[in-house]
Amino acid sequence: MTSTELERLTPAPPPGELVDSPRFQVSARTSLTNTQQRANLKHATTTIRNKRARVVGEVADWQALRTAGEQIKNRVGRHLDEYLLEFEKNFTEAGGIVHWARDAEEANRIVIDLVEQTGEKEVVKVKSMVTQEIDMNEALEAARIAAWETDLAELIVQLGHDRPSHIVVPALHRNRAEVREIFLREMGRYGTPPPDGLDDTPVNLAGAARRHLREKFLRAKTSTSGANFLVAETGSLVVVESEGNGRMCLTLPQTLISVVGIEKIVPTFQDLEVFLQLLPRSSTGERMNPYTSIWTGVSKDDGPQAVHVVLVDNGRTNVLSDPIGRAALRCIRCSACLNICPVYERVGGHAYGSVYSGPIGAILTPQLRGLASDVDRSLPFASSLCGACNEVCPVRIPITDLLVHMRHKVVEAKKSDPPHIPHTAEPQLMSIASWVMADGKHLAWAGKGTALVDLILGKGFKVKKFGPMPYPLSRWTDARDVPMMPEQSFRTWWKKNRGELA
């Protein structure tokens, strides 16, 4: 333990910024060697997939519901400015205060100022993706404010000095034995210690978390949350959860600060009937999640009397500006695409170098953060394009179309890099291929070239196939044999056999 770690108020996450992560393909290689994690992931994703399939199968008009989700979210995206103003007006009239944040830094500054105004030194947190995205906990820590995660999985991640690996179940990569170890090692350092003789049954581990967090809930004066939905028509916020930690944070403190992405709007209260069906069934595979809280500004004599919302852009308007890419803003963070994805199932969430992992992360993150970093340029390629995600997405995001769209954008971005930036030979190879394909004469010339290779290597040296080759060709040939070139091109064959028709 270093002295700087002792000075921290909350457990330190792993060092470094997510955006500086290695390329997906590099991280995936490391993840794949973690056999314990692979076993945990396989068990968890299989379980949740099957649960989802069962409860989705119960709904007769599921496809119509998905279309409704898609259409409502498209409506929101295409008229977002109007809905944001409508939300602001109604939330303000109900006694709430709206703040606007262009980026992560501004959002964190607003939250820090609001907490400092209360005089408090700690906040309890409802699990929220956008506060992960803006790295709010670390910004608060730097301002000497302790942010306590209260969702069980987020608690496991925070106490484990770890990062979330899944949108809904952030500690999916940990099994019960690992959770027990983390609790025994860390819980006592940050509050109520685990009971003596804690075993690794989920019910007892959850019981230890209940005891540990109860003290924090009861003393907390300030809390932060995200929101699953903002209702423009009424100025309401909606939080969907399971454990009741959300309700504790939303109800017991005096000040509530909700940090919400601007795309979370739904136009009307009645629209919730669509999303309150789509989300729980797609997400945790339940007919309904245990608790959903809806509140509109300040409720007299009930819950926090200072209620804030911070509306965050942080790249969302960039996504919106791409008429194809903006479909990703429909996402309601259910994680069905992660759970069904054969790539996610094997590598897990950490390899994506983003709080949004899996197929949705691969299309959303590079749009939110831009294509400057290695990891963001690699994410659109973190897929086999099998398309299973398209089928389960409750708001019908055409994820594989967007992956291909983003791959194109990556190639374009690489082309416009300054020439001194070295990268793979891919753009050069593509230029050569483009020259060959552009003209029939060029293609004929290339065909003759392959016949020459066969004549020398195939006939001359009796080579039947190309096996392992040195780098960089090894990246292809490590896993595949390349067959010997044909002895004649199709054109030559045609001339010989169908020449009279030519």
Next chain:
Amino acid sequence: MNAKDEILARVRSALRDVPGNVAVAEDSPVDWKYGQQVDVGDVIETFIERVIDYKATVIKCPVADVPAEIAKGLKALEVKSVVIGDGVDEKWREAIEGAGAKLYIDTPGQQLSALELNEVDAVVSAAAAGSAETGTIVLDHRPDQGRRALSLVPDSLICVIRADQVYSSVPEVVTKLGPSVKEDGLPLTWISGPSATSDIELSRVEGVHGPRNLYVIVQE
């Protein structure tokens, strides 16, 4: 430019491809038919079955028996103290006291603190609506239910819902509760079973931070 104006300007600039002179409903239609019923067979029986699916206890009884059933529930859950909102039925109050439980009435201006609430064993509450297809009870926190913290902090929730408050579907419940939010600005809490988590190996555990016991009385 302040943050609000700049974000709105960015949004408008991003939406240059969206025609400005077309009505919202025409530009982006929504084909969904709102507020529909769902065929779940017998609404009450389905509701009961699905609430039980969440490992809650459900009793069905005529209105006259509700106070006695509340007392039975308190006994079954070994409850020593109960908190209620200040609009709870007089007969229920008598039944709670008759069952020997210490009764706290949470009144605006004289609310129990979080610490006090944490020492109370159970809450008894009415309901605003229920959805059969999902086994969900919704509270809109009027005085017969109490503020949001009451149905959260004590370890047992005894909730009485009238049969005529139970609808087939989520869309019907959203329609029914529209006025609570739109006109009265009330908060809503949707409750589907006891508090639960599946965060450890996707294995469902009932009872984390909210009530570990949910005891539902359906009043016919």
